[in-house]
Amino acid sequence: MSGEQNEKLTELLKLLKLNNGDLSKLTQEQRKEMKDYKFWKTQPVTRLDESVQKEGPIDRKKTPDEISDQPLPLLGDFEWCTVDVTDQKQLEDVFLLLNENYVEDRDATFRFKYTREFFNWSLRSPGWKQDWHVGVRVGSTKKLVAFISAIPVNLRVRDNTVRSVEINFLCVHKQLRGKRLTPVMIKEITRRVNRCDIWYALYTSGTILPSPVSVCRYTHRPLNWSKLHDVGFTHMPSHATRNQMIAKYTLPKATSTEGLRPMEEKDLDEVRLLFEKYQSRFDLVQNFDEAEFKHWFLGNDEKTASNPSSKVIYSYVVENQNGQISDFFSFYSLPFTILNNSVHKELGIGYLFYYASDADLEYADRFSPEATAALKERLCGLMNDACILARDAKMDVFNALTSQDNALFLEPLKFGPGDGFLNFYLFNYRAFPITGGIKDDKSYDTVKRSNVGVVML
Numbered sequence: 001m002s003g004e005q006n007e008k009l010t011e012l013l014k015l016l017k018l019n020n021g022d023l024s025k026l027t028q029e030q031r032k033e034m035k036d037y038k039f040w041k042t043q044p045v046t047r048l049d050e051s052v053q054k055e056g057p058i059d060r061k062k063t064p065d066e067i068s069d070q071p072l073p074l075l076g077d078f079e080w081c082t083v084d085v086t087d088q089k090q091l092e093d094v095f096l097l098l099n100e101n102y103v104e105d106r107d108a109t110f111r112f113k114y115t116r117e118f119f120n121w122s123l124r125s126p127g128w129k130q131d132w133h134v135g136v137r138v139g140s141t142k143k144l145v146a147f148i149s150a151i152p153v154n155l156r157v158r159d160n161t162v163r164s165v166e167i168n169f170l171c172v173h174k175q176l177r178g179k180r181l182t183p184v185m186i187k188e189i190t191r192r193v194n195r196c197d198i199w200y201a202l203y204t205s206g207t208i209l210p211s212p213v214s215v216c217r218y219t220h221r222p223l224n225w226s227k228l229h230d231v232g233f234t235h236m237p238s239h240a241t242r243n244q245m246i247a248k249y250t251l252p253k254a255t256s257t258e259g260l261r262p263m264e265e266k267d268l269d270e271v272r273l274l275f276e277k278y279q280s281r282f283d284l285v286q287n288f289d290e291a292e293f294k295h296w297f298l299g300n301d302e303k304t305a306s307n308p309s310s311k312v313i314y315s316y317v318v319e320n321q322n323g324q325i326s327d328f329f330s331f332y333s334l335p336f337t338i339l340n341n342s343v344h345k346e347l348g349i350g351y352l353f354y355y356a357s358d359a360d361l362e363y364a365d366r367f368s369p370e371a372t373a374a375l376k377e378r379l380c381g382l383m384n385d386a387c388i389l390a391r392d393a394k395m396d397v398f399n400a401l402t403s404q405d406n407a408l409f410l411e412p413l414k415f416g417p418g419d420g421f422l423n424f425y426l427f428n429y430r431a432f433p434i435t436g437g438i439k440d441d442k443s444y445d446t447v448k449r450s451n452v453g454v455v456m457l
């Protein structure tokens, strides 16, 4: 072993020891140490070197009147703005910023293509507050150069329900990166949320920060292999031909689950009941009330009906012969813009959202061989149909995480492991690690599966 390799091994062993052997924390090759997180080391989050002894809040209990009613100072020619996403012009500013500066793959070939319909759905869930759509503009030109958002959620972390927010769509314009604007934005949104007497948050990121409560892996199921290959999203294995690959991923013409149909308003109560039963198995869950359930699974954009191509959320139920709903699944659409390709401009992407099934509910132990086999069989049928429906909705790839019970169907349904990992974080709340559906070697964990029951956009 070379000196360099030896050094790497020592470093790795050190990290493993720090994390009590928890390899899931090693998703980023070069990890910073806690002391190097100049901002995060000042925040109420679990430290990287901390072994959690007891779950619960980190900071002492506070009241909103202890929190300043004044925004944080911004340097230079920058000013805060509250984005009114019901205003077309302001909404356009947000998606211009995100479409041009949000997450891109390493070679800058793909970029998320956010739309008005997507924001209406993701930023205006019940209880949403305009004050939590925080932007930064350049004073002189009024150009929007940074954004961060929060929506209110009721989280359950194991047995505790925690009134929280979900933070999403943090974005700083490429030309302003590395200038420490992010900490200011996080502090400002924390202030605005705290003023509403909410003290906890859930957020996800591909970046390693102190400290993930769970790590899931992205997986991809090609629906239109030849297009994915043409745009460089998938590569041809050396031993295969194009036709073999197309044949491998070709799905049946039609769905096969009897009683499968789109979810309707009349189904909401019954599906929510089934969903709650199913979700009770997981350790990190978002509880939905009636209005939230309707919003997240039927969408809130009436205009979508006249323009089906802008549809964001797709929900289906399985109604059995007795007229009861035995299963439900949903997926959402968030396409990519393809950069630098003369033929294809857009890549249709479906993301598995929530689902529920009564397949294993009768078993006392969901991990027993019988319960596992029953759920696996049902999920394989349902998710294969979900892929078919996504393909019919012009999606080219179907993405899923290793969260929930997904590990049961990923391999049989040809979901390949992706390069990306998603870290889940809790702000101001300590929690024991939650299984993310991957083993130490990052392969799918079909035995433990995942106890993450929340899906973040």
Ligand SMILES: CCCCCCCCCCCCCC(=O)SCCNC(=O)CCNC(=O)[C@H](O)C(C)(C)COP(=O)(O)OP(=O)(O)OC[C@H]1O[C@@H](n2cnc3c(N)ncnc32)[C@H](O)[C@@H]1OP(=O)(O)O
Binding pocket: 036, 037, 038, 039, 040, 041, 101, 102, 103, 104, 165, 167, 168, 169, 170, 171, 172, 173, 176, 177, 178, 179, 180, 181, 182, 183, 186, 189, 190, 193, 194, 198, 199, 200, 201, 203, 204, 205, 206, 207, 209, 427
């Ligand atoms: C109670 C209510 C609480 C509410 C708040 C709860 C917390 C919410 C937390 C936010 C959840 C967001 C969830 C999502 O939306 S995750 C999606 C994040 N967005 C993107 O990836 C879009 C493309 N990238 C960018 O726009 C920029 O690169 C960003 C904005 C990510 C960083 O811009 P930049 O590169 O110019 O950095 P800086 O110089 O300003 O600042 C450097 C500091 O920022 C820390 N940093 C870097 N990336 C992230 C990140 N993704 N979460 C948290 N912190 C991050 C970094 O470690 C360093 O701190 P420290 O290492 O010195 O300590």
